[in-house]
Amino acid sequence: MKTFDPVFGSQRVFRCLLEATASPGKVFALPPFDVAAPETVARTLLDPEVTLCVAGTGARETEDRLSRLTGARAVPPPEADFALMLDAEAGGLASELKRGSLEYPERGATVIYAVVRLAETGSLALRLGGPGVPESRNLGVEGLPVSEAEALRESRAGYPLGVDAYLVDEAGMVAGLPRSTRLEVISSWPTRR
Amino acid sequence: MAYTAVKGGEEAIKAAEMLEDAAPGGSGPSVEEVEGGLRYAVDSVMSEAGLYAPRLAARAVVQAQGDLAEAAFLLRAYRSTLPRAGYTQTADPQEMRLIRRISSTFKDVPGGQLLGPTRDYSQRLLGLQRAEKPQPNGAGTTDGEGRLPRVTDLLREAGMVEGPEPREPGAGPFDLTREALAVPASRSGRLQSLSRGEAGAMTALAYSSLRGYGAVHPTLAEFRTGYLPVRVEHPHLGEGVEVGEVLCTEVEAVGREMGYGGEGEADEPAMSLGYGLVFGRCERKAISMAILDAAIRAGAEREQGPAGPAEDEEFVLYHADGIEATGFVEHLKLPHYVTFQSSLDRLREVQRKAAQVDG
Amino acid sequence: MTVDELLRDAVPGLGNGPGYNYAFLDELSKRELRRKTLKAVSIPGHQVPFGSREMPLARGWGTGGLQLSLSLVGPGDTYKAIDQGADASVNAVNMRSLVSRMAEVETTLDARDATIVQTRHRIPEEPLRGDQILVFQVPIPEPLERVEPRISRARRMHAERDYSKMWLFLYESVAKHGEVTVGARYPVVVNGSYLMDPSPIPRWDVPKLHHAPNLALFGAGREKRIYAVPPHTSVEPLEFEDYRFRVESFPRGAHCRRCGSDDTFLDELTDERSGETYFTCSDTSFCDRRLEERR
Numbered sequence: 001m002k003t004f005d006p007v008f009g010s011q012r013v014f015r016c017l018l019e020a021t022a023s024p025g026k027v028f029a030l031p032p033f034d035v036a037a038p039e040t041v042a043r044t045l046l047d048p049e050v051t052l053c054v055a056g057t058g059a060r061e062t063e064d065r066l067s068r069l070t071g072a073r074a075v076p077p078p079e080a081d082f083a084l085m086l087d088a089e090a091g092g093l094a095s096e097l098k099r100g101s102l103e104y105p106e107r108g109a110t111v112i113y114a115v116v117r118l119a120e121t122g123s124l125a126l127r128l129g130g131p132g133v134p135e136s137r138n139l140g141v142e143g144l145p146v147s148e149a150e151a152l153r154e155s156r157a158g159y160p161l162g163v164d165a166y167l168v169d170e171a172g173m174v175a176g177l178p179r180s181t182r183l184e185v186i187s188s189w190p191t192r193r
Numbered sequence: 194m195a196y197t198a199v200k201g202g203e204e205a206i207k208a209a210e211m212l213e214d215a216a217p218g219g220s221g222p223s224v225e226e227v228e229g230g231l232r233y234a235v236d237s238v239m240s241e242a243g244l245y246a247p248r249l250a251a252r253a254v255v256q257a258q259g260d261l262a263e264a265a266f267l268l269r270a271y272r273s274t275l276p277r278a279g280y281t282q283t284a285d286p287q288e289m290r291l292i293r294r295i296s297s298t299f300k301d302v303p304g305g306q307l308l309g310p311t312r313d314y315s316q317r318l319l320g321l322q323r324a325e326k327p328q329p330n331g332a333g334t335t336d337g338e339g340r341l342p343r344v345t346d347l348l349r350e351a352g353m354v355e356g357p358e359p360r361e362p363g364a365g366p367f368d369l370t371r372e373a374l375a376v377p378a379s380r381s382g383r384l385q386s387l388s389r390g391e392a393g394a395m396t397a398l399a400y401s402s403l404r405g406y407g408a409v410h411p412t413l414a415e416f417r418t419g420y421l422p423v424r425v426e427h428p429h430l431g432e433g434v435e436v437g438e439v440l441c442t443e444v445e446a447v448g449r450e451m452g453y454g455g456e457g458e459a460d461e462p463a464m465s466l467g468y469g470l471v472f473g474r475c476e477r478k479a480i481s482m483a484i485l486d487a488a489i490r491a492g493a494e495r496e497q498g499p500a501g502p503a504e505d506e507e508f509v510l511y512h513a514d515g516i517e518a519t520g521f522v523e524h525l526k527l528p529h530y531v532t533f534q535s536s537l538d539r540l541r542e543v544q545r546k547a548a549q550v551d552g
Numbered sequence: 553m554t555v556d557e558l559l560r561d562a563v564p565g566l567g568n569g570p571g572y573n574y575a576f577l578d579e580l581s582k583r584e585l586r587r588k589t590l591k592a593v594s595i596p597g598h599q600v601p602f603g604s605r606e607m608p609l610a611r612g613w614g615t616g617g618l619q620l621s622l623s624l625v626g627p628g629d630t631y632k633a634i635d636q637g638a639d640a641s642v643n644a645v646n647m648r649s650l651v652s653r654m655a656e657v658e659t660t661l662d663a664r665d666a667t668i669v670q671t672r673h674r675i676p677e678e679p680l681r682g683d684q685i686l687v688f689q690v691p692i693p694e695p696l697e698r699v700e701p702r703i704s705r706a707r708r709m710h711a712e713r714d715y716s717k718m719w720l721f722l723y724e725s726v727a728k729h730g731e732v733t734v735g736a737r738y739p740v741v742v743n744g745s746y747l748m749d750p751s752p753i754p755r756w757d758v759p760k761l762h763h764a765p766n767l768a769l770f771g772a773g774r775e776k777r778i779y780a781v782p783p784h785t786s787v788e789p790l791e792f793e794d795y796r797f798r799v800e801s802f803p804r805g806a807h808c809r810r811c812g813s814d815d816t817f818l819d820e821l822t823d824e825r826s827g828e829t830y831f832t833c834s835d836t837s838f839c840d841r842r843l844e845e846r847r
Contacts, residue, residue: 007574011626014586018624021593022767022782023682045590047583049371102711106591106600131596131743132782134763160745164594178594180743180782202640203649266610273605276578371584373601373776376704507702517774520611524691527613527643531636531673531834534820535735535754538800546730 004033004040013044020166020176025128025139027118030172037172038114039066042084045110046070053077055093056086056114083111088143094151097163105160108179111152116143118169124149127184128177138186139175141167146185153183221258222327227251230327236440236473237261241515242268243370243389245439245472262391262519269516273370282424282433286443286470289419290337296344297413298447304341309418332440332474337419344414345445345466354414354447355463376507377493383510387485388471391515392478398503398513399481402488406501409488411448411467418442418474442476444469446483465490485509575622575655581605585623585778589769592780597742598710599693604776609646614672616771617689618647620778621670624685624769625655632659632666637674637817637834644672661837673736675757677816677838680766682783688751693772693779695739695749715747718790726795738797741788742781750787756799756817761787808833811842 002009012031020028030037039062046052048071054063055077062084063074077083077096085093093111100108122140126149129136141149144167156162162179177183228235228251238250242265250268257263293309296302308314310331348354358380361367366381367374369389374382387395402409421441424433449464467487469479485503492504499505512518573579581603588602607615625631633648635641639661647670652659660666663676670687680686696706699717709715718739725733736752740761750758751770761768761781768781781787789797800817807814809830816838818831833839 006579008626010579010583010586015624015626017590018586018593018685018767021590045583045587047580049580049584050587103707104601105595105598106588110587110590131785132593134784160595160598164591178590180594180596202638202642202645206642206645266606269606270608273581273607274572274576274578276573276580370605371603373603375601375707507704511703516606517611520613520615521691521774522612523610524612527672528636528641529673529752530819531754531817532736532752534818535756535800537735537820539731539733539735542731543729543733550730 001032001034004035004043006043009033009040010044013040016174017041017044017166017176020174021132021164021178022176023132024130024176024178024181025126025133025137027139027173027175030168030174032172036114037170037174038084038086038112038168041112041166041168041174042066042082043070046072046082048072050081051075051079052082052084053080054084054086056089059086062086080109083109085111085113085148087114088145088148091145091147092151094148094155094163094165097155099155099158099161099163102161105162108155108162108164110164110166113144113148113165113167115141115167115169117141117171118167118173118175124185125187126177127186129182129184131180132178133181139167143169149183149185152177153185155179156183221255224248224251224255226327227254229329229333232330232332233474234259234261234264236475237392237478238264238268240472240475240478241265241389241391242272243472244268244272262515266516266519279425281436282426284421284423286417286421286441287340287343289417289421289441289443290339290438291341291417291419292332292337293416293418294338294341295413295416297416298344298348302344303347304338307338307341330474332418343445345447348414348447348464352461353463355465374510376510378506378510383489383506384468384470384482384486386510387469387482387513390478390482390513391518392475392481394513394515394518395481395485396477398509399484399488401501402484402503407488407491407504408500409448409467409484409491409503411446411484411487413444413480413483414447414466415443415445416476416480417444418476440473442469442471442474442479444479444483446480446487448487485513572654575625576608576650577605577619577622581619582623585619588778589620589623589780592769592778593767593782595746596781596785597746597748597779599772599777599779601776602778604773607773608650611774612691614643614647614670614689615773616775616778617670617672617687617773618650618771619773620687620769620771621647621651621668622655624668624687625651625657627656629655629667630658630660630665631655632661632663632669633671634669634674634676634835634837635672637676637819638836640836662841663837673752673754674817674834675753675760677833677835679760680764682765684766686764686766686768688753688768688770690749690751690770690772690777691774692737693749693770693775693777695737695747697749710746713745715790718747722790722792726792732791732795732797739790741786741790743785744788747790748779748781748787754800754817755789755797758787758789758797759799763787802831806831808839808842811839811846813839813842 016028016030033040050072052072067074097109119140122142124141124144126139156179164179165177167175228247234254235247235250239245253264253267294307361379367379369385420438422435423437424435427434446467447464467483469482471479488503489506492499502508584603588600592600607618631651633644635644648659663678668685672689694706699721700706722732736754738755738758740748740750742748763784765783767783770779791797802818810832817834819834
């Protein structure tokens with residue numbers, strides 16, 4: 001598989017993220033590289049100017065690696081510009097993250113969730129609305145706890161304050177949930193293990 | 194030649210460029226001659242570009258045919274393409290190899306007055322017989338003096354000048370090249386912004402304060418020009434390694450009568466201090482910077498708000514950058530016929546309504 | 553020395569001099585731009601401050617739009633640049649030559665073929681699609697600048713969504729002149745939330761932003777701010793119930809002297825010989841295509 005190239009790899013991943021942000025809930029395919037898809041997203045966005053926290057199984061190791069590769073400083077969740085949640089084990093992350101201020105709402109954090117699968121339906125189904133969504137759109141997710149989706153929804157109750165999110169699945173698909181997106185959890189049942 | 198001719202814009206630009214360079218490879222001064230002989234031009238370009246690179250600055254001066262605003266712009270544009278290789282250690286101005294040092298506070302100061310190379314006290318007569326080639330500047334040939342005591346330190350010890358400001362919290366100083374400056378700015382952000390400011394704009398603003406639009410009219414406790422060593426941390430040994438020197442001008446201005454002041458060691462009233470540090474021998478810019486630093490603080494401390502434009506932080510910091518100012522003023526040369534059409538439409542509508550009322 | 557020669561020096565592998573990075577900006581600068589762009593899209597209409605690098609074009613000559621384009625482009629993109637609607641205008645030519653050389657992308661005059669359209673003061677007549685990005689060069693990003701030049705205060709007004717001063721400004725203009733006198737740069741509200749400056753496009757183009765299928769990015773280099781309107785987002789001009797927002801009108805019967813269009817934004821010109829006023833399409837490549845089709 002292709003090696004992740006910091007110049008051209010980043011550019012392609014960024015364009016994919018931009019589309020995902022502009023059309024929330026729509027699923028886009030990230031370009032495939034020899035790195036796990038959530039990490040290509042992190043490596044596209046991180047550099048020494050920003051801070052990072054990683055949560056979930058093997059968080060420490062991933063955090064060290066990303067920190068070394070990108071120069072981003074590892075910090076506790078409330079200080080992080082970027083958060084990466086590796087699996088469903090680390091629920092409630094969104095409620096700990098920065099939401100920005102009314103004058104500088106963009107200082108709210110960005111969280112990347114590594115999930116199992118993104119589709120139109122799933123064990124967690126979200127109904128979305130707002131900018132970038134004509135009428136409404138459904139997004140199905142496997143591998144994101146309901147509590148986390150609720151925490152994310154709650155994080156933006158004081159819009160424009162909030163946390164922006166990207167969901168990245170094992171097949172390398174990505175969906176954006178920027179804070180301007182209205183989230184409604186319409187159905188859910190326990191995540192398959 | 195119409196500048197939006199439906200076809201041929203590209204050819205027109207090329208032709209315009211060729212006209213500007215009337216004699217390609219002609220007989221103007223070489224980069225070496227400019228670097229050696231037009232040192233003030235080179236310094237001004239480095240200072241406003243925020244990049245210490247005498248050879249590149251000289252190149253920019255030649256390419257811009259002596260338009261220093263244009264040269265500073267060329268150098269700054271080049272600067273923005275350079276990746277950041279690393280960070281230097283914090284430089285200590287006390288380590289400067291001084292070629293000039295003046296204090297106007299006392300007749301005699303510890304360490305002495307060191308005039309160094311200057312024409313400050315000479316008569317400005319235009320030479321009519323001198324050689325045409327520019328002469329190298331004496332600043333490059335002086336060995337300089339080492340550490341000299343600072344008048345500001347003595348005044349501080351005597352409780353006459355406020356103590357140094359506490360370090361700003363956070364990881365390091367604000368970085369103007371990485372973040373947009375917002376006001377009120379941190380002191381590091383304000384000083385960086387002024388240090389890259391345009392000398393003429395800063396001189397005008399500082400002058401307005403001296404003339405009473407504001408009240409900062411300080412005394413120069415220290416005026417220093419010299420070579421400041423730059424060190425980076427050795428990647429393995431961890432200690433600082435000197436990698437070069439930068440020629441700088443540093444000014445510490447003190448005063449109190451202007452309605453501002455800090456507190457001394459014993460919480461007594463004391464003079465406050467305005468600080469200026471710029472690349473090269475940009476002397477009037479360094480002085481203006483110190484005045485504006487003090488003026489902005491005075492403005493922030495006044496209950497009734499800034500006493501003049503020089504004390505208004507947003508006004509000063511957003512208008513002192515030469516590259517931004519010249520670019521926007523000159524952009525008026527670009528075509529604006531769509532927006533103009535839109536204004537005409539509104540004016541005609543207003544005229545039509547006025548005519549209806551009259552009739 | 554011409555820009556051509558300078559660029560030949562600068563592109564890696566062509567000259568002998570030191571080369572520039574792909575797409576001119578270094579990777580860290582691009583990364584910052586990209587992060588801020590994503591935040592801008594996430595908070596439609598909100599102005600996100602960014603570091604703004606100096607570009608090889610003067611401040612105020614479209615450096616914000618250019619930085620956005622350079623952080624976006626990659627191999628496979630097709631880039632179009634227009635100024636006042638014209639591809640051949642000096643500023644557009646400059647942008648096109650820089651982006652095509654520094655990022656080695658295709659360029660086009662046809663809006664339909666472009667993946668990125670960078671513009672100064674117009675939106676193409678050709679409706680854009682969802683897979684296209686429209687990048688605006690913005691001189692003054694602050695819509696409140698007309699009533700509050702102080703950035704720090706304007707930012708507080710945005711934080712409180714307090715736009716009363718702007719309403720008062722429009723009201724006074726009606727009271728004094730019987731008409732809202734704002735020409736280009738007409739203030740709009742995005743997503744029912746932020747007041748936004750749509751850049752100095754004519755009012756003619758403002759309705760094209762409302763629920764557009766494409767993403768619109770706005771870059772102000774000198775003022776160091778980025779903002780965005782995602783696709784399918786409401787963009788509403790400020791208006792009073794009894795003084796509606798209206799686009800520019802042209803004299804009855806006005807049409808393009810070249811292609812005959814009477815449904816496009818027109819440039820007003822004077823015939824040097826007869827002294828008569830005539831019109832041509834402001835969007836020159838759209839005009840060319842219509843002309844072609846009518847032949």
